[in-house]
Amino acid sequence: MDKRTENILQDIRETTEFLGGVRLPDTAFKAIAGTNVTTDMLFFQKHLDKGYVADDLAFSGSIRYDKDDRIWLNPYFDGEYNRQVLGTYEVRNFNGGTLSVKGKTDNLIESVQTALEQVKAARVIDRNEIIINPNVLTKQIIDISIPPEMRENLGQYSFGYQDSTVYYRDNKCIRVGTKTEDISYYVDEEGNFKAWDTKHSQKQIDRFNSLEVTDSTALDVYVTEETAKRGQFKGYFKKTVFYEAPLSDKEVARIKGMVDIRNAYQEVIAIQRYYDYDKEKFNQLLGKLNHAYDSFVKRYGYLNSAVNRNLFDSDDKYSLLASLEDESLDPNGKTIIYTKSLAFEKALVRPEKEVTEVSSALDALNSSLADGRGVDLDYMMSIYHTDSKATLIEELGDAIIPDPERYLQNGEVVYVARQDFLSGDVMTKLEIVDLLIKQENSDFPWQHYQDLLEEVRPQRVTLADIDYRIGSRWIPLAVYGKFAQETFMGKAFDLTDQEVADSP
Structure with missing residues (x-):
């Protein structure tokens, strides 16, 4: 939000409504990222009509930080007592100048909740008023100069490269990567060119001229509010143009x-x-x-x-x-x-936590599940000292249950956690357990397990209970093909027909 190049903000403004934001202190994600990074929480709503009211403050362009001329920030987050900034500003990185937020309170959750109360609620739009623009159904033009790998895999607002060429993808297209440069010169009251800033070399001036940059094609243009007070450029305004230039090797x-x-x-x-x-x-x-x-x-x-x-x-x-x-x-x-x-040095997203000993069978099970091992009896025996696996299984009781499908297939005894047994395809599990009961298998209390499954048996769903509409992803494409063929072509087709399968 603080960047001076406003082309991205302008793109966002054209397609969304800004509801509000919260600027978090630089310690908000230190436990996860391992460093101090100031982060913004921004809320937008995609607008489907032109009757929305844009937040002019958020999209009005970055302004200079009043305590350090090197720093620019979005006016929405300006002000010493701004309620949407959860802390006080501090300048870091003395060489380049980076704005950081130092928190005021230890209760970050409460501060965030208070700030979120200032964020506007999303507007509810009547779907009956939405009009589909037929122009969205135009052909897609593919730039064949961009390598297919870049077109398919390069993420939005990301750099990528192939061989010696760098590419960048914004929200509109993929293009050869560039850099942002700036050049300054002096103009009179009518904006007529008078002289180049003496800090620029002739080589840089020639490069800028060769690019034929105009105010409308530049990334940003800044003109001083007052004229120079002394020196050879006295009485002239200083104009700075930010523009894209080719990258060097x-x-x-x-x-x-x-x-x-x-x-x-x-x-x-x-x-x-x-x-x-x-x-x-x-x-x-x-x-x-x-x-x-x-x-x-x-x-x-x-x-x-x-x-x-x-x-x-x-x-x-x-x-x-x-x-x-x-x-x-x-x-x-x-x-x-x-x-x-x-x-x-180590895993930060999911740090390794080595458990060496627990005091109960249930703790051993929880540790095994948390470590992604499933019901690993050998591992559980290594951290919970008990006489035997049989004793461990007996102590766990209904916390673990033998997998009926694996047992029916080849007599293999594989235990699963109770929550896994009582979830998923419950109806199939009921059928398998019922079959084991009919076989009079007495190796495990199948009748008891059937009773547990009956408690979570889902109610049958009728067609009237299913909410569906054209475009629902869970409906197979072949069904859409059959509908299209029969509705628009007046022909009856089987779902396995090739013409149905090939229908868009």
Whole structure:
């Protein structure tokens, strides 16, 4: 929200209504990310008509922070006593200037709830008033100059590369990656050019002229409110143009390196989604991340350095990337230094918790389930000391139940947790248990298990109870094909007919 380039905000404004937001303190996600990162919670509602009222303040463009000219922020989050900012502003990163929020209270949940009361409620739209624009059914034009892999896999607001070419995807298209540059010059009251700022080289001026940038094609244009008071440009206004420029070979290499680190870190995060993730595979991915990071920093410096931040800031995952480095001051307290965060050393999304001993069979079961092992009797015996597996099973009682399907198939005794037994396809389990009872199998109390299943037997659902409409995803495509063929072509088709299967 604080970025000076407003093209993304403008795109959002054209398609959504801003309901409100909350700026969280930089410690909100420290337990998860392992570092301090200021985060915004933003709420939007997609508008389906043109009768909404836009929040002009949020979309009016960034303003300078009154306590530090290097900092820009969205006016919605401006003000020392802004109720939507859960803390006080503090400037970090002395070289580039980054705004951080220091929390005021330990009760973050209560503060968030209070701030959320200021967020507007979503508007309820009468579906009968929605008009479908036939122009949405136009043909899709595919840019064949973009590699298929980029078109299919590159996420929105993300950088990617193939060979020596960097690509970037915004909400409209995929294009060859660029960088943001700025150039300043002086103009008179009518906006006529008078002179270039002396800080620019002739090479930079020639490059800007060759791009033929205009105010309408520039990312942003800023003109001082007052004229220069002294010097050779006295009486003229200073105009600064922010524009997109081609990347140099070294800048391409920097972005490619940060893409590799981003992808490696996302793999490390993704594998931790599961309780029983492969620890060996995780260590391999962690090694890959360390190698990618170390190689990059050796050649191009820290991820949080100004040059790397400016190049990669438009990537949606840059904040995640920046969180890989912990910021501190050198022993003299003057220079900012960066070090690797804990994300390079161990699992943070799902930290390893080694349980060595528990005091009851139920605790042993809970530990086994939490570790993604299922009902692992050998593991449970290793952390809960008891005479035998039979004693352990007896102590657990109905907390574990033999899988009737596995037992019926080959006589294999595999225990599952009670909640797993009493969920899923209950009707099939009832049929299997009923069959075992009829076979007069006495190895387990099947009648008792049948009674447990009967308590959770779902009621039969009739067609009248099913809420469906055209477009429901759970309806097979072949059914839509049969409906279309019979309704629009007047022909009866079987659901297995090839013409039905091929129907859109």
